[in-house]
Amino acid sequence: MAESQGYRVLWYTEWLSSQEAHIHAIKRIIFDGYTKYQRVTLAETGSFGLTLFLDGYAQSSEYDxxxxxxxxxxxxxxxxxxxxxxxxxxxxxxxxxxxxxxxxxxxxxxxxxxxxxxxxxxxxxxxxxxxxxxxxxxxxxxxxxxxxxxxxxxxxxxxxxxxxxxxxxxxxxxxxxxxxxxxxxxxxxxxxxxxxxxxxxxxxxxxxxxxxxxxxxxxxxxxxxxxxxxxxxxxxxxxxxxxxxxxxxxxxxxxxxxxxxxxxxxxxxxxxxxxxxxxxxxxxxxxxxxxxxxxxxxxxxxxx
Amino acid sequence: MAESQGYRVLWYTEWLSSQEAHIHAIKRIIFDGYTKYQRVTLAETGSFGLTLFLDGYAQSSEYDxxxxxxxxxxxxxxxxxxxxxxxxxxxxxxxxxxxxxxxxxxxxxxxxxxxxxxxxxxxxxxxxxxxxxxxxxxxxxxxxxxxxxxxxxxxxxxxxxxxxxxxxxxxxxxxxxxxxxxxxxxxxxxxxxxxxxxxxxxxxxxxxxxxxxxxxxxxxxxxxxxxxxxxxxxxxxxxxxxxxxxxxxxxxxxxxxxxxxxxxxxxxxxxxxxxxxxxxxxxxxxxxxxxxxxxxxxxxxxxx
Amino acid sequence: MAESQGYRVLWYTEWLSSQEAHIHAIKRIIFDGYTKYQRVTLAETGSFGLTLFLDGYAQSSEYDxxxxxxxxxxxxxxxxxxxxxxxxxxxxxxxxxxxxxxxxxxxxxxxxxxxxxxxxxxxxxxxxxxxxxxxxxxxxxxxxxxxxxxxxxxxxxxxxxxxxxxxxxxxxxxxxxxxxxxxxxxxxxxxxxxxxxxxxxxxxxxxxxxxxxxxxxxxxxxxxxxxxxxxxxxxxxxxxxxxxxxxxxxxxxxxxxxxxxxxxxxxxxxxxxxxxxxxxxxxxxxxxxxxxxxxxxxxxxxxx
Amino acid sequence: MAESQGYRVLWYTEWLSSQEAHIHAIKRIIFDGYTKYQRVTLAETGSFGLTLFLDGYAQSSEYDxxxxxxxxxxxxxxxxxxxxxxxxxxxxxxxxxxxxxxxxxxxxxxxxxxxxxxxxxxxxxxxxxxxxxxxxxxxxxxxxxxxxxxxxxxxxxxxxxxxxxxxxxxxxxxxxxxxxxxxxxxxxxxxxxxxxxxxxxxxxxxxxxxxxxxxxxxxxxxxxxxxxxxxxxxxxxxxxxxxxxxxxxxxxxxxxxxxxxxxxxxxxxxxxxxxxxxxxxxxxxxxxxxxxxxxxxxxxxxxx
The missing domain is CATH 3.40.50.150 (Vaccinia Virus protein VP39)
Known part of the structure; x- marks a missing residue:
């Protein structure tokens, strides 16, 4: 799987409620781990480019x-x-x-x-x-x-x-x-x-x-x-x-x-x-x- | 499973691109089938109430x-x-x-x-x-x-x-x-x-x-x-x-x-x-x- | 969307645990509703044919x-x-x-x-x-x-x-x-x-x-x-x-x-x-x- | 989010066909990247412990x-x-x-x-x-x-x-x-x-x-x-x-x-x-x- 095709395998799920979510294909994980306070995931998403997620939610993305x-x-x-x-x-x-x-x-x-x-x-x-x-x-x-x-x-x-x-x-x-x-x-x-x-x-x-x-x-x-x-x-x-x-x-x-x-x-x-x-x-x-x-x-x- | 808890089992997936989607818990399917032109799904969603989907996409919902x-x-x-x-x-x-x-x-x-x-x-x-x-x-x-x-x-x-x-x-x-x-x-x-x-x-x-x-x-x-x-x-x-x-x-x-x-x-x-x-x-x-x-x-x- | 292509939109999710699930594309819902005792979903799945789900889990399918x-x-x-x-x-x-x-x-x-x-x-x-x-x-x-x-x-x-x-x-x-x-x-x-x-x-x-x-x-x-x-x-x-x-x-x-x-x-x-x-x-x-x-x-x- | 609760956010999706998939909550990514030949993801999954995925599929897990x-x-x-x-x-x-x-x-x-x-x-x-x-x-x-x-x-x-x-x-x-x-x-x-x-x-x-x-x-x-x-x-x-x-x-x-x-x-x-x-x-x-x-x-x- 070349990098350009590495989609659709790893997904970040933002649970907007227990009944709704937004899912992002993750092209590449830059960092994923737990600090003393939170889970930090920095990833290249399919649609928003580099995106920082903290404890399950996008904080901000390259896109906007x-x-x-x-x-x-x-x-x-x-x-x-x-x-x-x-x-x-x-x-x-x-x-x-x-x-x-x-x-x-x-x-x-x-x-x-x-x-x-x-x-x-x-x-x-x-x-x-x-x-x-x-x-x-x-x-x-x-x-x-x-x-x-x-x-x-x-x-x-x-x-x-x-x-x-x-x-x-x-x-x-x-x-x-x-x-x-x-x-x-x-x-x-x-x-x-x-x-x-x-x-x-x-x-x-x-x-x-x-x-x-x-x-x-x-x-x-x-x-x-x-x-x-x-x-x-x-x-x-x-x-x-x-x-x-x-x-x-x-x-x-x-x-x-x-x-x-x-x-x-x-x-x-x-x-x-x-x-x-x-x-x-x-x-x-x-x-x-x-x-x-x-x-x-x-x-x-x-x-x- | 009482109707009030009937969530998180059936999900409607709107593919916004091949790398991004929005998913809705479906509380109840009112209608799902194929007309001559399209797949029609009318469903009670968890977040938007009654929602009409045609061929994979929400057309409009009770919410707005x-x-x-x-x-x-x-x-x-x-x-x-x-x-x-x-x-x-x-x-x-x-x-x-x-x-x-x-x-x-x-x-x-x-x-x-x-x-x-x-x-x-x-x-x-x-x-x-x-x-x-x-x-x-x-x-x-x-x-x-x-x-x-x-x-x-x-x-x-x-x-x-x-x-x-x-x-x-x-x-x-x-x-x-x-x-x-x-x-x-x-x-x-x-x-x-x-x-x-x-x-x-x-x-x-x-x-x-x-x-x-x-x-x-x-x-x-x-x-x-x-x-x-x-x-x-x-x-x-x-x-x-x-x-x-x-x-x-x-x-x-x-x-x-x-x-x-x-x-x-x-x-x-x-x-x-x-x-x-x-x-x-x-x-x-x-x-x-x-x-x-x-x-x-x-x-x-x-x-x- | 012809019936033969009606996949990948509606998914049934079986939560095997809070950390694992199996998802089925639903080609067509035959029945979805709540009896006095349970949510009953009878559907044509992509892989198993006609399948009966009760309260979130496949009970049996045409396949086996x-x-x-x-x-x-x-x-x-x-x-x-x-x-x-x-x-x-x-x-x-x-x-x-x-x-x-x-x-x-x-x-x-x-x-x-x-x-x-x-x-x-x-x-x-x-x-x-x-x-x-x-x-x-x-x-x-x-x-x-x-x-x-x-x-x-x-x-x-x-x-x-x-x-x-x-x-x-x-x-x-x-x-x-x-x-x-x-x-x-x-x-x-x-x-x-x-x-x-x-x-x-x-x-x-x-x-x-x-x-x-x-x-x-x-x-x-x-x-x-x-x-x-x-x-x-x-x-x-x-x-x-x-x-x-x-x-x-x-x-x-x-x-x-x-x-x-x-x-x-x-x-x-x-x-x-x-x-x-x-x-x-x-x-x-x-x-x-x-x-x-x-x-x-x-x-x-x-x-x- | 303590490490023990870090579930349900990042999911690995194995597409068994275009109409069926198995999804794993990823507790922690140990490695995710592309070698010259494939995408390699080594992760702690919710159900199988440490698991190696190559190009979208589990190769083997700690569990079995x-x-x-x-x-x-x-x-x-x-x-x-x-x-x-x-x-x-x-x-x-x-x-x-x-x-x-x-x-x-x-x-x-x-x-x-x-x-x-x-x-x-x-x-x-x-x-x-x-x-x-x-x-x-x-x-x-x-x-x-x-x-x-x-x-x-x-x-x-x-x-x-x-x-x-x-x-x-x-x-x-x-x-x-x-x-x-x-x-x-x-x-x-x-x-x-x-x-x-x-x-x-x-x-x-x-x-x-x-x-x-x-x-x-x-x-x-x-x-x-x-x-x-x-x-x-x-x-x-x-x-x-x-x-x-x-x-x-x-x-x-x-x-x-x-x-x-x-x-x-x-x-x-x-x-x-x-x-x-x-x-x-x-x-x-x-x-x-x-x-x-x-x-x-x-x-x-x-x-x-």
Whole structure:
């Protein structure tokens, strides 16, 4: 079997629920093993090129990692009038850091990821993602528990970005989607501070998406749910943005246009920026069915 | 195994390419068999509820059939200033006809589907889709080859809607995506006539999507590619709109607002209407890689 | 998609464990639905022809249903010197009854199956299996709970055959593999009475196979585990035979030869008869690891 | 995801035909890559432990590699009255060589495998298979094309064992199942020489199994098809034995008993030895449907 034909034998299965899955032919495994925290599989897929999977789910792929990372990073960065200090929790691929560093106002960007073994794999095999941004003099990479780091730091940040795995039942990540954690974030944000978190799929986990947004809204005076279609996730992917003062939909139009234009992005532009925050009626109705918020005492968890 | 637990045994597999598939647990088969033209499977899926599959692919599901059908029908209908006579080729589920009949200007809507056996299954089991619109006095349902019907009719129409299966290699549908067929449609459209066709996935068949749009553009003075995220198709779904005179992006804003408002839709609204036609940079770049058009002599075909 | 090409779309998945499965392309669903007791799927598979699946598992297929049914029925029938009255519990396909009736000594064969709806499906679609044996004047078919029937009958039988689904956790079938149930059977067997039960796969459920044999052995003075390769089950399938007096390996050779020869079988012959009872060393060693027996108080259950 | 739970994400799919497959959850990939000749995947499976897959098919697993290797090696070795010089073509795992060296008469065993890269992987990761037999002073391992080696050698051998991948369409292995190749083997066998080849599945490739046996029978005066149930292959696996003089079924009973007893095997014993060569009626009838032999001009090939 020549490499070009090595398909259809090894399949990665993403269980979107117990009744639905997406399967990828794996052309070649670059790495498969268990770090202290998770199963890491880096593989060449048939359709998406090089793809990183953590504990059963694609985190991002060569095909469109920039869609997810642009959508995660820039709305929060642009909502802040002048982001200088940025904290990323998670974000092991380095692409979130890469996007943050595109903003010329940034003076310091700290990325805290718990999984040092994953970082070594990323550094070695995923240059297309990090593009050596780890070496940028403004960047600091810390291997630590992000929650602990946040609690213990005396620094404040202008923007905090949560690039985490989903709050799946039984995983420690569940705590990083609670009201108490968002309160901790609020405290560590500077005056006009902005936070954003990935918020699961609006298709497969509309309950999780709604609850995460409810929870951020219970802490921040300005809150906006948003979503972008990420092909690698087979659905529109959700996010939750919390802001201490400025509303992303209230950014002066010429400021938005100018700052966005300077970034040279592949996915996000002005028209799309506004559309991110616009939901069709049927989705708004679904979101309104979920009123709860996630707390340490009663955390929301995704069950498969 | 109680019905509520009857999952994970029977799976419907949609092969998006030879290296990627989406699999659905089938809770119950309502119908599975072969008509003269295709394999028809109507099933309760685990995630999308009742879903119609033809020859291996979901055509629409209870979950969001309205997204696909609203996106297919209304941009073309709204582009025409006053659509009175409408022709639908394909559209067996009856939902395309249902959407057409929402427009109060419509006096006559003809739906031509080749598969009479499929229509019987739809009438019996898919009331949620057709909502008995087949009985509307303005509607006429014809069991016939759509291409032949079009060639032989002496009527002209204001809007022609092509709700077809994909141009997969070796299927007769390939002919319904050629320049010659679109020329036939042009001839049967009245002065301000508008046509629209589904145009496959912008993710899995960006080549097909581009070629279909190129081909429509080679016949019609106004042409617009557009897309909408349809969860049941795991991707953004593409369409191609051809118009003899009016540009969908040139509809007077107050007219658009008023006519759209009257329809009471679940997915499409004004903001989304404009966004349909807006593509991110990376997709525009991909589309520009495909210059060819599909002709009878050299038809474009999807190969799996 | 012509019927001859209608493959690779709908797949039946048999979960042999949580980590292994066998998948069949379904060419056509003949019946899929839920009776009061189970999900019944009758389908044309790509490799085995018409196949009956109950609650997720192939029960038998056109390809080699006779292997399973000959292996289930004849060792017990031949172990009895002159079987006249036979009771079958389960056996909905009718093929077990068909094999029983091949023995010319049989005067009365009662088949008790709990699922009357299944029997109707079998009668209608599975003539290849039952070959109209339900109409044999010696046969009586009773729709009833086999356990209850056995407890309430005042009849005794020469041979009792248990043709049941596996003792999967949470199913009522679990009770039909307990010591107490086998004691009830012992009581309803005549002097030289023989019982046999299917005993799951020697590959996927060697623990269940061993425990079932241990349990039969705790009740019957003569007990023999045996197995046969059934292609439709992808493994060697196990059985447990209990006898009040005669040992299957002690049947006079000329009697065995003569009686077996008269049956005109496709799978079982003299050489194979002896080999059924012979296990390779590695399997014997595995079997010896399981010492327990299944009781009403502590029933053995297969967990997936 | 702890290692113990790392299941159900990555699946190896063995396509038994285009309409049937067996899937294995992969707990961990030990090696996955392409040598010059094939895709090599060494993985911990959920059900079979460490398993070697070549180009899409399990070659052998920890669970029962000894069944396959004992069945391949010993019938031929025992058919020869006193095997001293043995040639193995293929057999990369080293387990065939390991079994050969158990025979005390063996003075020289040459193993010729074309894939040197595979051998390095085996040496490093598959000690359970080869048990360091490569270092036995009687063993010689040659990295070469087996066909060429055989043609060029001036040596003769008492037993030649073909431990090859299947004759799948388009692979070079097809030539190693032709009459011409078996004639070459005949020439390189000593007076009482014996050959054996694996001969695919009697279930999934009964045509291939029959043709291989026909072809061996067209060259050797004594020929015996045989089979053994190998759980890792989900079916009974076939073999073809050709002998210049002695018939395996004619080995003096006391010689067989003594030689076999000395080997200390886990699967093969006297009873099983005879049963290997015994086929049930329905399989014999299937085999008789295939009359052809495979030649260089018209080679038999398995098509999927």
């Amino acid at each position: 990692e920039f869609v997810y990372h642009e959508a995660l990073v820039h709305p929060a960065m642009l909502t802040h009038p002048k982001p200088e200090k940025v904290l990323i929790i998670g974000g092991g691929e380095g692409a979130t850091l890469r996007e943050v560093l595109k903003h010329p106002t940034v003076k310091r960007a700290v990325m805290v990821d718990i999984d040092g073994e994953l970082l070594e794999i990323v550094k070695k095999y995923m240059v297309k993602w990090h593009q050596n941004c780890f070496n940028d003099p403004r960047a600091e990479v810390v291997v630590a528990d992000g929650k602990k780091y946040l609690e213990e730091t005396s620094e404040t940040f202008d923007v905090i970005i949560l690039d985490l795995t989903d709050p799946t039942k039984g995983t420690p990540g569940v705590q990083l989607y609670t009201k108490e954690f968002y309160e901790e974030i609020y405290d560590k944000l500077s005056k006009d501070g902005v936070m954003v978190t990935q918020a699961t799929s609006t298709r497969y986990n509309i309950d999780a998406f709604s609850v995460i947004n409810n929870t951020v809204a219970s802490v921040f005076p300005v809150e906006r749910p948003y979503k972008a279609h990420v092909a690698t996730f087979y659905s529109e992917w959700g996010f939750a943005l919390g802001s201490k003062s400025r509303d992303p939909l209230g950014i002066p139009r010429n400021e938005l246009s100018e700052r966005l234009g300077r970034l040279g992005l592949k996915f996000l532009d002005e028209e799309i920026f506004y559309h991110l925050f616009h939901f069709p009626r049927y989705l708004k109705e679904k979101m309104q069915q979920y009123k709860q918020i996630s707390t340490v005492a009663q955390p929301f968890q995704i069950e498969l | 059939e309205f997204v696909y059908h609203e996106a297919l029908v209304h941009p073309a209908m709204l582009t025409h200033p006053k659509p009175e006579k409408v022709l639908i080729i394909g559209g067996g589920e009856g939902a395309t006809l249902r959407e057409v009949l929402k427009h109060p200007t419509v006096k006559r809507a003809v739906m031509v589907d080749i598969d009479g056996e499929l229509l019987e299954i739809v009438k019996k089991y898919m009331v949620k889709w057709h909502q008995n619109c087949f009985n509307d006095p303005r509607a006429e349902v014809v069991v016939a080859d759509g291409k032949k019907y079009l060639e032989e009719t002496s009527e002209t129409f204001d809007v022609i809607i092509l709700d077809l299966t994909d141009p997969t290699k070796g299927t007769p549908g390939v002919q319904l995506y050629t320049k010659e067929f679109y020329e036939e449609i042009y001839d049967k459209l009245s002065k301000d006539g508008v046509m629209v066709t589904q145009a496959t996935s912008t993710r899995y068949n960006i080549d097909a999507f581009s070629v279909i749009n190129n081909t429509v553009a080679s016949v019609f003075p106004v042409e617009r590619p557009y897309k909408a995220h349809v969860a049941t198709f795991y991707s953004e779904w593409g369409f191609a709109l051809g118009s003899k005179s009016r540009d969908p992006l040139g509809i007077p804003r107050n007219e658009l607002s008023e006519r759209l408002g009257r329809l009471g839709l679940k997915f499409l609204d004004e903001e989304i209407f404009y966004h349909l036609f807006h593509f991110p940079r990376y997709l525009k770049e991909k589309m520009q890689q495909y210059k060819q058009i599909s002709t009878v002599a050299q038809p474009f075909q999807i190969e799996l | 249903e006779f292997v399973y049914h000959e292996a289930l029925v004849h060792p017990a029938m031949l172990t009895h010197p002159k079987p006249e009255k036979v009771l079958i519990i389960g056996g909905g396909e009718g093929a077990t009854l068909r094999e029983v009736l091949k023995h010319p000594t049989v005067k009365r064969a009662v088949m008790v199956d709990i699922d009357g709806e299944l029997l109707e499906i079998v009668k209608k679609y599975m003539v290849k299996w039952h070959q109209n044996c339900f109409n044999d004047p010696r046969a009586e078919v009773v729709v009833a709970d086999g356990k209850k029937y056995l407890e309430e009958t005042s009849e005794t039988f020469d041979v009792i055959i248990l043709d049941l689904t596996d003792p999967t956790k949470g199913t009522p079938g679990v009770q039909l593999y307990t010591k107490e149930f086998y004691e009830e059977i012992y009581d309803k067997l005549s002097k030289d009475g023989v019982m046999v039960t299917q005993a799951t796969s020697t590959r996927y459920n060697i623990d269940a196979f061993s425990v079932i044999n241990n349990t039969v052995a705790s009740v019957f003075p003569v007990e023999r585990p045996y197995k046969a390769h059934v292609a439709t089950f992808y493994s060697e399938w196990g059985f447990a035979l209990g006898s009040k007096s005669r040992d299957p390996l002690g049947i006079p050779r000329n009697e065995l030869s003569e009686r077996l020869g008269r049956l005109g079988l496709k799978f079982l012959d003299e050489e194979i008869f002896y080999h059924l009872f012979h296990f390779p060393r590695y399997l014997k060693e595995k079997m010896q690891q399981y010492k327990q027996i299944s009781t009403v108080a502590q029933p053995f259950q297969i967990e997936l | 590699e000894f069944v396959y290797h004992e069945a391949l090696v010993h019938p031929a070795m025992l058919t020869h009255p006193k095997p001293e010089k043995v040639l193995i073509i293929g057999g990369g795992e080293g387990a065939t060589l390991r079994e050969v060296l158990k025979h005390p008469t063996v003075k020289r065993a040459v193993m010729v495998d074309i894939d040197g890269e595979l051998l390095e992987i085996v040496k490093k990761y598959m000690v359970k298979w080869h048990q360091n037999c490569f270092n036995d002073p009687r063993a010689e391992v040659v990295v070469a094309d087996g066909k060429k080696y055989l043609e060029e050698t001036s040596e003769t051998f008492d037993v030649i064992i073909l431990d090859l991948t299947d004759p799948t369409k388009g692979t070079p292995g097809v030539q190693l199942y032709t009459k011409e190749f078996y004639e070459e083997i005949y020439d390189k066998l000593s007076k009482d020489g014996v050959m054996v080849t694996q001969a695919t599945s009697t279930r999934y490739n009964i045509d291939a199994f029959s043709v291989i046996n026909n072809t061996v029978a067209s060259v050797f005066p004594v020929e015996r098809p045989y089979k053994a149930h190998v759980a890792t292959f989900y079916s009974e696996w076939g073999f073809a034995l050709g002998s210049k003089s002695r018939d395996p079924l004619g080995i003096p009973r006391n010689e067989l008993s003594e030689r076999l007893g000395r080997l200390g095997l886990k699967f093969l014993d006297e009873e099983i030895f005879y049963h290997l060569f015994h086929f049930p009626r329905y399989l014999k009838e299937k085999m008789q449907q295939y009359k052809q032999i495979s030649t260089v001009a018209q080679p038999f090939q398995i098509e999927l």
